Amino acid sequence: MNIASGWKKPTAGIALLAAAALTASCSSGNAATGNAGASKATTSATPQAPTITISPAEGSAKVSPDKKIVITASGGTLDEITVQAGTSDDEITGTYNADKTRWVSKGTLKPSTGYTVSAKSGVTTATSAFTTIKPERELQVADVTPNAKGETLGVGAPIIVTFNQPVTQKAAIERALSVKAEKPVKGAWRWINDTVVIYRTATYWPAHQKVTFTADIEGVKAGKGTYGVKDYTANLKIGAKVISKVDTKKHMMYVYKDGKRVQTMRISAGMATTREYTTTSGVHLTMERGNPVRMISPGRKKGDPGYYDVMINHAVRISNSGEYVHAKDNVWAQGVRNVSHGCVNARPDQARWFYSTMQRGDVVDITGTDRELEWNNGWGFWQMPFSQWKKGSAL
Structure with missing residues (x-):
């Protein structure tokens, strides 16, 4: 029985009796098993509104672009989040934890950019405006080779990436580089120096496909005071599988396209009287062409023994040590003797054909x-085993 139920104006006697009963109950040795008729006092409080914390905080300046935006809610879940960079329409995306009380941004931030963050949890809203640091040195992709407009590449082609600034934090930058092929094949990056990194596949590219190179370097720290400021994408096209086999002892060159022989050429290679005049053996790639070249x-001046200064037609470069496949009208030696200064020369019409059909790589x-x-x-x-090549990766 609830002694207070239905009583608006109790008489004095009854009120005193009730007070006595309550006093006896409260003084019992076991409060949990005391007078069953005792009442328990209850109160109702207004729930507290959720609180939101945003990092970086309002007014922060010189925020590192590799810093994450973190938003947390206490006493509620995160309902709405918006992060905008400068005046652009680009919005930063992020991920929630399981109970939606924490959100962390993905990727990096843009350098030299103001950000506006807004978040809502229940009836609570919060905002933060901050600015990222201006880099001392701005890193960009200066060049990707081979990658001429409309160019079709050979199956041995590398992807040579040159940066405009030295990269000391190579692992961070390498993680931001990706190569995606329609016909995937294993490959790896190798740093040649602080500004050049080269991608090579373990085996030749599968022919006739598209390859996309992407450098998502914006906001990535490349060294002290150096951050990427612009992403880069190159769409590459791999053409037919063209393999030329040159046998300097038999003085012959055979050209295969997608496995079928399409040209047989009598050639003359380096005379091999000196190392300089010896054609190099190994896997070469076609690099560039010129008509004439x-x-x-090298290392001689006019009047010295062995000096020459000539213009050569339909020349395709295959090394940096002066080797080309080019035209030469000394057909008497082609297929018979090696008489060149190190190049592979062929009959003018066949050299012209090779020049016209070559793809870089x-x-x-x-x-x-x-x-x-x-x-x-x-x-x-390709002269370096792939197991050794990939050791040049920063990862």
């Missing part, structure tokens, strides 16, 4: 000499 004997595999092509001589990257 001026060729001058086509394979020219030369055998028969005792001078090996160095892996860093031109695009001789």
